[in-house]
Amino acid sequence: MTEMVHGAVPVRTVDPILPRWWRTIDVWSMSCILLLFAIGLLLGLAASPPLAARNGLDPFYYVSRQAFFGILSLGVMFGVSMMTPQLVRRLAVLGFLGAFVALALLPVFGTDFGKGAVRWYSFGFASVQPSEFLKPGFVVVAAWFMAAGLEPSGPPGRLWSFALAVTIVLFLALQPDFGQAALVLFSWGVMYFVGGAPMFLLLGLAGAVAAAGTLAYNSSEHFARRIDGFLSAEVDPTTQLGYATNAIREGGFFGVGVGEGQVKWSLPDAHTDFIIAVAAEEYGLVCVLVIIMLYATITVRSLMRLMKERDIFIRLAGTGLACAFGVQAIINMGVAVRLLPAKGMTLPFVSYGGSSVIASGIALGMLLAFTRTRPQGGIGDILLRRGR
Amino acid sequence: MIRRPLRPLARILKARERGENPDAIERENLRLRHEEARDRSRSRAEGRLLVLGAAFALVFGTVGLRMAAMAGAPAEEPRATAGGNPIIAQRADITDRKGRVLATNLDTYALYAQPPQMVDPVRSARELAAIFPELDEEELLEDFTGPRKFLWIRKQISPEQRQAVHDIGDPGLLFGPREMRIYPNGPVAAHILGGASYGREGVSSAEVIGVAGVERRFDAYLRDPANEGAPLQLSLDLSVQAAVEEVLAGGMNLLNARGAAAVLMEADSGEIVAMASLPDFDPNNRPRPLTQGSPADSPLFNRMVQGVYELGSVFKIFTVAQGLEMGLVKPSTMIDTKGPMTWGRFRIRDFHDYGPELSVTDVIVESSNIGTSRIALMFGAEKQREFLDKLGMLEPTEVEMVEAPTGKPLLPAQWSEISTMTISYGHGLSVSPLHLAAGYATLANGGLKVTPTLLHDAARGPGERVVSEETAAASRAMLRAVVSRGTASLGDVEGYEVGGKTGTADKPRENGGGYYDDKVIATFAGMFPALDPKYVFVVTFDEPVETTGSIPRRTAGWTAVPVAAEMIRRTAPLLGLRPQVEGAPEQGISLAAN
Numbered sequence: 002m003t004e005m006v007h008g009a010v011p012v013r014t015v016d017p018i019l020p021r022w023w024r025t026i027d028v029w030s031m032s033c034i035l036l037l038f039a040i041g042l043l044l045g046l047a048a049s050p051p052l053a054a055r056n057g058l059d060p061f062y063y064v065s066r067q068a069f070f071g072i073l074s075l076g077v078m079f080g081v082s083m084m085t086p087q088l089v090r091r092l093a094v095l096g097f098l099g100a101f102v103a104l105a106l107l108p109v110f111g112t113d114f115g116k117g118a119v120r121w122y123s124f125g126f127a128s129v130q131p132s133e134f135l136k137p138g139f140v141v142v143a144a145w146f147m148a149a150g151l152e153p154s155g156p157p158g159r160l161w162s163f164a165l166a167v168t169i170v171l172f173l174a175l176q177p178d179f180g181q182a183a184l185v186l187f188s189w190g191v192m193y194f195v196g197g198a199p200m201f202l203l204l205g206l207a208g209a210v211a212a213a214g215t216l217a218y219n220s221s222e223h224f225a226r227r228i229d230g231f232l233s234a235e236v237d238p239t240t241q242l243g244y245a246t247n248a249i250r251e252g253g254f255f256g257v258g259v260g261e262g263q264v265k266w267s268l269p270d271a272h273t274d275f276i277i278a279v280a281a282e283e284y285g286l287v288c289v290l291v292i293i294m295l296y297a298t299i300t301v302r303s304l305m306r307l308m309k310e311r312d313i314f315i316r317l318a319g320t321g322l323a324c325a326f327g328v329q330a331i332i333n334m335g336v337a338v339r340l341l342p343a344k345g346m347t348l349p350f351v352s353y354g355g356s357s358v359i360a361s362g363i364a365l366g367m368l369l370a371f372t373r374t375r376p377q378g379g380i381g382d383i384l385l386r387r388g389r
Numbered sequence: 390m391i392r393r394p395l396r397p398l399a400r401i402l403k404a405r406e407r408g409e410n411p412d413a414i415e416r417e418n419l420r421l422r423h424e425e426a427r428d429r430s431r432s433r434a435e436g437r438l439l440v441l442g443a444a445f446a447l448v449f450g451t452v453g454l455r456m457a458a459m460a461g462a463p464a465e466e467p468r469a470t471a472g473g474n475p476i477i478a479q480r481a482d483i484t485d486r487k488g489r490v491l492a493t494n495l496d497t498y499a500l501y502a503q504p505p506q507m508v509d510p511v512r513s514a515r516e517l518a519a520i521f522p523e524l525d526e527e528e529l530l531e532d533f534t535g536p537r538k539f540l541w542i543r544k545q546i547s548p549e550q551r552q553a554v555h556d557i558g559d560p561g562l563l564f565g566p567r568e569m570r571i572y573p574n575g576p577v578a579a580h581i582l583g584g585a586s587y588g589r590e591g592v593s594s595a596e597v598i599g600v601a602g603v604e605r606r607f608d609a610y611l612r613d614p615a616n617e618g619a620p621l622q623l624s625l626d627l628s629v630q631a632a633v634e635e636v637l638a639g640g641m642n643l644l645n646a647r648g649a650a651a652v653l654m655e656a657d658s659g660e661i662v663a664m665a666s667l668p669d670f671d672p673n674n675r676p677r678p679l680t681q682g683s684p685a686d687s688p689l690f691n692r693m694v695q696g697v698y699e700l701g702s703v704f705k706i707f708t709v710a711q712g713l714e715m716g717l718v719k720p721s722t723m724i725d726t727k728g729p730m731t732w733g734r735f736r737i738r739d740f741h742d743y744g745p746e747l748s749v750t751d752v753i754v755e756s757s758n759i760g761t762s763r764i765a766l767m768f769g770a771e772k773q774r775e776f777l778d779k780l781g782m783l784e785p786t787e788v789e790m791v792e793a794p795t796g797k798p799l800l801p802a803q804w805s806e807i808s809t810m811t812i813s814y815g816h817g818l819s820v821s822p823l824h825l826a827a828g829y830a831t832l833a834n835g836g837l838k839v840t841p842t843l844l845h846d847a848a849r850g851p852g853e854r855v856v857s858e859e860t861a862a863a864s865r866a867m868l869r870a871v872v873s874r875g876t877a878s879l880g881d882v883e884g885y886e887v888g889g890k891t892g893t894a895d896k897p898r899e900n901g902g903g904y905y906d907d908k909v910i911a912t913f914a915g916m917f918p919a920l921d922p923k924y925v926f927v928v929t930f931d932e933p934v935e936t937t938g939s940i941p942r943r944t945a946g947w948t949a950v951p952v953a954a955e956m957i958r959r960t961a962p963l964l965g966l967r968p969q970v971e972g973a974p975e976q977g978i979s980l981a982a983n
Contacts (some may be wrong), residue, residue, distance in 0.1 A: 151430060153422055195437050197430055249459045286460040290453055297449035304442040308435045311427060316434055320441070327445050331452060338455040 022083050025373040030302050033295045034078070034350065034365055038071055040280075040292060041351035041358075048265045048272040048279040049353060063272065063353055070355040074362030081366025082373075086315050089370050090141055096363075097138025103131035104172050118176045132173060132181045133360035136325060137367055139169060140188050144318035147196045151313050159196070162189065180332075180346050188325040195320045196313070244268050245278035245337045256285030272353040274345050277337045292351070293334065299365075300327030306372040319371035322364050395419060479568060480597045481611045482620040483582065483604070485627040486662075486845045490620075492582055492604070492672075495571045498551050498564040499595070500542040504533045507561030516557045517542065520550055533561075544587065545569050570597050570604075572672045577631050580666050580691040581623070581790065581843060584675040600675070601689070603843060605791040624660035624845045629653065632959045633663040637928070640952030641667050644933035648685075650692035651928045651953075652826045653960060656833035656916060658849075659841045661788070662924070662964070664823075666692040683899075692931070694788060695796045697819040700929070701894030701945075703914045704815030705761045706864055707828060709753055711776045712764045714860045720750045720867065724760045735807055737762055753867040753890065754875035758814045765813035770804045773812065779855045780828045781838060782820050788841045796821040815892055822912070826927045829914050832868075833922035836861040869919040877913060880950040882957045884968025888922070889915020889953070891945035896932070908932050913949035917957055923966065928953040 004010070016024075042064065049063035081089065103122065111119040112128075121128045143162035150158020166189040173182035194203065248264035251257060262282040265271040271279050281289050303323035310316045326349055333348040335341035347354055349361045395418045401411040483492040507513060510533035518526035521543060532540050545567060546554070554562055570585035583602020587595045598612075599605035607621055633651050641649040653663040670676050670688040679687040685696060712718040723746045730737040739757050752760030765773060777783055785797045799819035801808040811817035823841055830839035831852075838852030856864075868888035872881050876891045892912040895904035912929040916922035933948040934941045942948070961968070 195434050197433055250462055253460050286457055289456050293449050293453045297446060300445050301442045304438050308438045311431050313430060331448050334452045338452060338459055340455055
């Protein structure tokens, strides 16, 4: 009766946003990300004052900047993680187009900051590296193409995505920025692998790489010397690597103590590429293992959650984002422990850098959005197992 | 694989019968097919994601383990060593053909000051002035108390001086390690070695760079660490070089000459065994280049390589060799030598009047200008130029010294017939004595072109043929006759069968316009042993005069020849040549049995 008089009580057909978000998001990964951000600020407190002193700035200038950008980035990340995968895809495609145009126009408007590679746009108060934003956008677009290609009577999506990857790699190689180029290629490769690359192609590729490496090692003395130099136990102590190695040894298991580290005074890239060395020296192996654990948790957990995902696009995009994130961390730390040859690559979310941290926020926001718990038709599997 | 149609006819017909839309069947089939593909791809992706996750866990684990291994290693002082890759900061040594050191390095120190760190500048300046007498105390004090933050005091100091400076005890006086280039033989082979000085200088080290001679020419090689300190081996023989220089200096002294030069070269390979130019200098303390006057008066000037002169009658043998080679004359052909010979407004005279005609051999033996002019006219300017070019007389020598390109021959502006005639006896074309030696080496080795070289065992093929074996042999016989019965009789060293040709050329006046009457370039060029020459030599004096007789004598026969003879006497045993004792084996011995 009441309803007839006053009209029906408005019924909410969907859950309220926040509770649903909290219920479906991967809280573990999100906590890890927040912890990483906190550790990044802590290490920034240790690593950046020497740089600020060199540039004649307030000692914690870089820390406060990092905190500002970091909080901005966390906001972006939460915002993105609340979106539906479809909305994420739409925005990411638009973002990708913008970033791609920006990348293509770099040679015209970009600046190299005297470092020899034109990778940045300078806006006075901050600088932006378009390739940082391009990466997550590319992953989403490539996943979209591949997923479309896997539909019955879909377009040749794998081919399109491969062409896209090669185009971007060429643009990046022109800058030159081989690190990012390799990362783009790697994330495409991972998506292709998960999206069902033929097994014999993978085996053939692995065999070809091994054969080419052996051939190069045996035939080129230069190449062999590079590899031997990288494999040899000795390290020239005057290089960045030498300082980093020494810092890790100095730190030992529990570190030399807060603010007692020396390596940050001698390494020009202590606040970016070699921040793990600063962590190892001041806080010791314990801190480094915690950082590694956090990265591993985010990457592996995301991959495990994606195993249950039955939407092809979400699975591929999530895989690409998680692997790009994990590999970037591995490369950065692998260089410091001399598992990999020297290559400048930031430690995502921990290294200093405004555009880098915001781009990481966007990427991780997308990842969180893709790894949210969704109905996967499991009940249908149980009830409707049709005897096909 | 069985293709299942999306619209199976049987079901479509049934549906039509029931009045249903058959498109629903197609949509249903499409949906089923899509689900099937999705499930298949998901189960595959599940496995691959698991592999990927495991791989990431493994790699993260590896990084962690590696980090633990590094953190667990004891922190040790990093050492700047690279195994198996020796650091060669040194400039390589230079040695002679037998490995005797011509140039090497010595560790020493440079002294510099950092005035801001000085404790007592007044005392330091006083004490330094006492240790180094050439330093001025006032100037030092001004530098030490002025605004300068850094100054070099001495580029090189001795160990005693270093100790004395150390004893001053001022922390603002500092030493930088240095390597200095040292030439242990002093002025021996000075022009060839050249010298070295410092290039870029830092506190902890300095570059040593060559400034002249082979030091400059082979600078890149000597500094190349890839050679791992392997010395640069020259073709010189230190003992022969020293003997040549000693004899030449003695001769220059006796003859009051302004300068002298000599070279001794292997006839076959062109390797220079000894090469000297006087006056010389000590490369350990290289003098500054002259700022005024002729650079040829500087001791730095290498008369052998850089100096080009009209060398006179020594050139006659080339004219005759060309005549022989072209078949125009034979050694016995008689040549008209009636003088003076008039050609246009020029008159060509001989030193003496040699009568109406001489054989070609005697034209060389008596050194007749008219005779060679007549032979040269037989083949003409074009052929003469071609022949001298083939001998290498028209281009700078390619000997391995930076100075070599400056010894560029001076050619007549127009190679006229009169030029042809004067060049036939060595006037009107200026070449370096080294060019001459290379030309004589061609005749000595049987007719192959020779490029002079300072490198020992330089891998080089035989030069191109310039004259035939027969021509070369005939020329050698004439040169031998010059020594045995001609103008160079003082050069007949017993047992060594010297062959050669003298040349006494009037010096052209510096300001142009004719020649001096009393200034000559006296040259003796030759080879030994003449029948199968191993070595060629050139000895040349600038303005020599021999005054033992009643009138001053300037001809090469009295000046260059005796010095060359002494040189051969001294060096031939050093070179390992046995003197030939003529006729000894045959006398009184008869072959008794077969």
